[in-house]
Amino acid sequence: xxxxxxxxxxxxxxxxxxxxxxxxxxxxxxxxxxxxxxxxxxxxxxxxxxxxxxxxxxxxxxxxxxxxxxxxxxxxxxxxxxxxxxxxxxxxxxxxxxxxxxxxxxxxxxxxxxxxxxxxxxxxxxxxxxxxxxxxxxxxxxxxxxxxxxxxxxxxxxxxxxxxxxxxxxxxxxxxxxxxxxxxxxxxxxxxxxxxxxxxxxxxxxxxxxxxxxxxxxxxxxxxxxxxxxxxxxxxxxxxxxxxxxxxxxxxxxxxxxxxxxxxxxxxxxxxxxxxxxxxxxxxxxxxxxxxxxxxxxxxxxxxxxxxxxxxxxxxxxxxxxxxxxxxxxxxxxxxxxxxxxxxxxxxxxxxxxxxxxxxxxxxxxxxxxxxxxxxxxxxxxxxxxxxxxxxxxxxxxxxxxxxxxxxxxxxxxxxxxxxxxxxxxxxxxxxxxxxxxxxxxxxxxxxxxxxxxxxxxxxxxxxxxxxxxxxxxxxxxxxxxxxxxxxxxxxxxxxxxxxxxxxxxxxxxxxxxxxxxxxxxxxxxxxxxxxxxxxxxxxxxxxxxxxxxxx
Numbered sequence: 001x002x003x004x005x006x007x008x009x010x011x012x013x014x015x016x017x018x019x020x021x022x023x024x025x026x027x028x029x030x031x032x033x034x035x036x037x038x039x040x041x042x043x044x045x046x047x048x049x050x051x052x053x054x055x056x057x058x059x060x061x062x063x064x065x066x067x068x069x070x071x072x073x074x075x076x077x078x079x080x081x082x083x084x085x086x087x088x089x090x091x092x093x094x095x096x097x098x099x100x101x102x103x104x105x106x107x108x109x110x111x112x113x114x115x116x117x118x119x120x121x122x123x124x125x126x127x128x129x130x131x132x133x134x135x136x137x138x139x140x141x142x143x144x145x146x147x148x149x150x151x152x153x154x155x156x157x158x159x160x161x162x163x164x165x166x167x168x169x170x171x172x173x174x175x176x177x178x179x180x181x182x183x184x185x186x187x188x189x190x191x192x193x194x195x196x197x198x199x200x201x202x203x204x205x206x207x208x209x210x211x212x213x214x215x216x217x218x219x220x221x222x223x224x225x226x227x228x229x230x231x232x233x234x235x236x237x238x239x240x241x242x243x244x245x246x247x248x249x250x251x252x253x254x255x256x257x258x259x260x261x262x263x264x265x266x267x268x269x270x271x272x273x274x275x276x277x278x279x280x281x282x283x284x285x286x287x288x289x290x291x292x293x294x295x296x297x298x299x300x301x302x303x304x305x306x307x308x309x310x311x312x313x314x315x316x317x318x319x320x321x322x323x324x325x326x327x328x329x330x331x332x333x334x335x336x337x338x339x340x341x342x343x344x345x346x347x348x349x350x351x352x353x354x355x356x357x358x359x360x361x362x363x364x365x366x367x368x369x370x371x372x373x374x375x376x377x378x379x380x381x382x383x384x385x386x387x388x389x390x391x392x393x394x395x396x397x398x399x400x401x402x403x404x405x406x407x408x409x410x411x412x413x414x415x416x417x418x419x420x421x422x423x424x425x426x427x428x429x430x431x432x433x434x435x436x437x438x439x440x441x442x443x444x445x446x447x448x449x450x451x452x453x454x455x456x457x458x459x460x461x462x463x464x465x466x467x468x469x470x471x472x473x474x475x476x477x478x479x480x481x482x483x484x485x486x487x488x489x490x491x492x493x494x495x496x497x498x499x500x501x502x503x504x505x506x507x508x509x510x511x512x513x514x515x516x517x518x519x520x521x522x523x524x525x526x527x528x529x530x531x532x533x534x535x536x537x538x539x540x541x542x543x544x545x546x547x548x549x550x551x552x
Contacts, residue, residue: 061115
């Protein structure tokens with residue numbers, strides 16, 4: 001049996017910790033032992049229904065009370081879990097069904113487990129001949145013994161957030177999961193007796209699924225779990241849960257820290273006690289220092305230690321986590337010379353000052369991860385020399401499933417190129433940006449985050465909703481544009497002001513001017529499920545806008 005499943009079973013036998021669901025209306029607590037008992041009954045029903053070992057099982061549900069036992073049941077059956085992308089009220093269900101069928105064929109899945117609030121989609125699946133079973137009906141005699149599988153059998157097939165027309169799934173094995181969970185537990189000094197996690201993160205995303213469901217369920221850590229809609233309806237519920245449950249660990253993307261920082265400014269003195277929070281994980285690319293400061297400044301009134309901010313570097317291809325910053329040191333920024341970075345590909349330190357280029361220091365690689373930075377020829381670079389980050393170790397995925405078949409990501413020596421540009425400082429990782437997003441102008445490497453930070457400082461631009469788009473990549477005519485969201489979209493005079501000021505601010509920041517600034521209404525800049533900007537999709541959006549203007 002895999003070591004991952006061994007630990008999961010041991011926790012079910014020995015731990016009195018569990019998961020609290022239903023906040024704020026009807027909180028209910030279930031121990032991990034009770035979750036396991038339900039999982040054995042679901043597993044029994046699946047095996048009775050003919051599910052074979054090493055089968056790929058897709059899950060479409062949003063209720064954590066259903067998802068937790070369902071995914072464990074699949075692992076007890078020796079299968080792998082894929083959390084499907086969830087349709088929204090604006091989704092064309094016919095298109096969604098075709099996209100889902102494409103994903104199921106790619107991962108060779110013959111079964112979808114369907115749960116609230118998506119039960120109503122059963123007829124859509126049936127119309128497209130997609131086999132499914134309702135989670136609410138899976139209850140049979142408990143599976144007597146888990147199905148034995150090896151360490152290199154798939155446990156999780158994590159869909160990436162790229163195009164639905166060209167999907168891709170990261171293949172995460174039992175070995176990968178065990179290795180990364182244990183490494184995270186060691187580096188973060190997880191305490192199964194005293195730690196309590198609070199999360200609203202979506203379970204179809206790797207941070208939500210692995211970091212804030214699989215980790216506590218496997219190790220036996222108390223978890224308070226609500227859903228993204230719960231958070232969006234009442235953002236301060238997040239702080240309320242941390243306060244009431246004396247929570248020690250949480251995580252969120254930039255936008256959530258920024259939003260809650262603003263909301264806490266209007267809360268009454270004494271409304272929360274955040275003194276127990278020791279890890280507020282932020283794995284954004286890049287970490288927004290302004291959002292972090294707004295969060296910690298607002299939290300200080302409620303006894304939140306600013307050092308709880310926990311910068312991290314992660315990706316699904318490394319199961320979840322690559323590196324963590326040192327515990328209880330907060331956000332450390334490395335201030336560097338812009339010219340040396342852009343032209344010489346060196347990170348030369350300079351004194352901190354307003355407008356100086358800076359990047360978050362993301363800590364040393366975890367115990368199960370080996371990292372190095374290499375140039376375009378594969379030569380290993382030294383400290384503060386900028387190149388592509390590569391990774392190796394037992395947490396690294398063997399590769400992807402794609403519509404064209406499996407694709408390996410490791411070379412003959414086990415190294416995986418990440419596509420991330422960065423450098424190291426005494427072994428600690430610093431990420432500058434994605435290789436494919438870097439804009440090359442007259443021999444200078446300009447990072448889109450610098451453009452986006454400058455654009456986001458203009459009044460009227462929605463925070464975290466400005467994206468730099470690379471145009472004519474790889475040609476002598478390489479240029480860039482800025483696509484942004486504003487509530488003033490449609491107001492000609494306001495748009496004109498925003499465009500002028502964005503162009504000016506960007507030129508001040510990077511000494512280059514965008515060929516276009518496009519102002520869009522809120523909710524239109526494409527993002528991943530975790531809130532990261534999708535620059536390639538924004539580029540397609542801009543190209544379409546240009547085509548329409550040219551044919552109008």
